[in-house]
Amino acid sequence: MTLRLAITAGEPAGIGPDLCVQLAQQPQSAQLIVIADPQLLEERARQLDLPLTIRLFDTSVAPQAADAGELWVEPVYLAHAAEAGKLDSANSAYVLETLRVAAQGCLDQRWAGIVTAPVHKGIINDAGVAFSGHTEYFRDYAGVEEVVMMLATRELRVALVTTHLPLRDVADAITPDRLTRVTRILHHDLQEFFGLAQPRILVAGLNPHAGENGHLGDEEIRIIEPTLELLRQEGMNLVGPLPADTLYTPKHLANADATLAMYHDQGLPVLKYHGFGRAANITLGLPFIRTSVDHGTALDLAGTGKADGGSLQTAIEVAIDMASRRRGQTPTEPSPT
Ligand SMILES: NC(=O)c1ccc[n+]([C@@H]2O[C@H](COP(=O)([O-])OP(=O)(O)OC[C@H]3O[C@@H](n4cnc5c(N)ncnc54)[C@H](O)[C@@H]3O)[C@@H](O)[C@H]2O)c1
Numbered sequence: 001m002t003l004r005l006a007i008t009a010g011e012p013a014g015i016g017p018d019l020c021v022q023l024a025q026q027p028q029s030a031q032l033i034v035i036a037d038p039q040l041l042e043e044r045a046r047q048l049d050l051p052l053t054i055r056l057f058d059t060s061v062a063p064q065a066a067d068a069g070e071l072w073v074e075p076v077y078l079a080h081a082a083e084a085g086k087l088d089s090a091n092s093a094y095v096l097e098t099l100r101v102a103a104q105g106c107l108d109q110r111w112a113g114i115v116t117a118p119v120h121k122g123i124i125n126d127a128g129v130a131f132s133g134h135t136e137y138f139r140d141y142a143g144v145e146e147v148v149m150m151l152a153t154r155e156l157r158v159a160l161v162t163t164h165l166p167l168r169d170v171a172d173a174i175t176p177d178r179l180t181r182v183t184r185i186l187h188h189d190l191q192e193f194f195g196l197a198q199p200r201i202l203v204a205g206l207n208p209h210a211g212e213n214g215h216l217g218d219e220e221i222r223i224i225e226p227t228l229e230l231l232r233q234e235g236m237n238l239v240g241p242l243p244a245d246t247l248y249t250p251k252h253l254a255n256a257d258a259t260l261a262m263y264h265d266q267g268l269p270v271l272k273y274h275g276f277g278r279a280a281n282i283t284l285g286l287p288f289i290r291t292s293v294d295h296g297t298a299l300d301l302a303g304t305g306k307a308d309g310g311s312l313q314t315a316i317e318v319a320i321d322m323a324s325r326r327r328g329q330t331p332t333e334p335s336p337t
């Protein structure tokens with residue numbers, strides 16, 4: 001049966017709507033339902049000079065992929081007409097509503113997963129809503145205690161112990177409890193969704209040179225090493241804590257299935273240097289499948305036709321693979337991640 005996935009179009013002034021219109025230009029193997037304002041998509045298509053026919057989503061019709069030039073749309077309406085490149089906090093409620101509709105549709109089993117185009121965290125906060133990212137939003141909406149952000153290409157997987165928080169707060173957030181929860185989710189989901197029976201995970205230290213035997217910070221000795229030791233007793237194959245600067249070298253990565261970085265900018269610059277534009281962002285630990293692009297709203301490119309849709313396509317392929325595995329099918333093509 002054709003798989004059904006929701007795609008949220010993200011910040012209306014950003015490149016999300018452009019990427020959805022570009023996506024519609026090729027036939028897709030799944031039924032992709034874009035959650036967005038149909039008029040926004042039509043206007044962006046005109047701006048990009050691309051053909052677009054909107055088909056309103058109807059749950060009573062069996063899942064069917066759209067033809068080239070068509071998009072299935074579940075409408076959510078903007079407060080103000082959006083202008084490419086110009087943020088408007090009046091539209092933040094619209095952006096959040098697209099995420100809510102997507103998440104609720106998963107919980108109601110209207111679709112098998114969500115793929116998100118980028119939102120602008122700053123403008124949502126400017127509208128008076130505390131919002132640190134999709135990852136935390138979906139965690140809270142689903143009512144789970146912990147989720148894990150993992151960005152991945154075909155060659156490299158980078159998961160994070162902490163996500164969107166100020167650097168000043170990172171060390172305090174690295175606790176035995178959090179590290180335990182995150183590592184268990186990572187280990188479990190690598191098995192469930194990526195076909196890795198015994199994943200080998202490289203774990204970074206927090207401090208330079210993994211703390212230099214306690215002379216450059218003691219989180220490795222007090223927290224990371226003892227927690228990893230307990231998790232190894234559960235049967236996990238964990239290596240580390242390793243100095244983060246040399247963890248991402250071919251020698252260490254050669255036999256690794258994933259890496260676990262302590263914080264956002266310890267792991268993600270490596271991943272984005274290696275594979276920006278062909279990586280997916282995957283939220284592990286949710287009761288539903290959620291993948292995303294590896295980039296932001298790129299306001300400078302919205303409406304220009306210069307946005308690269310490679311990451312959105314990767315995120316869709318990864319969601320399809322994950323959904324296939326959940327249905328008990330092995331993907332026919334090797335997963336990009
Ligand atoms: N998945 C998400 O929702 C997500 C991911 C990352 C950043 N963001 C948000 O996006 C906003 C802007 O963030 P930023 O400026 O740090 O990063 P950005 O990814 O929007 O832009 C960084 C650079 O990459 C370029 N770029 C980004 N996507 C591109 C694409 N598809 N094709 C070609 N070039 C592309 C941009 O033009 C810019 O030069 C922030 O609010 C940030 O929080 C959202």
Ligand SMILES: N[C@H](C(=O)O)[C@H](O)COP(=O)(O)O
Nearest residue numbers: 133134135136281292294295
């Ligand atoms: N940390 C992500 C990145 O750098 O690509 C990005 O901010 C998106 O995060 P969410 O999926 O939580 O919005």
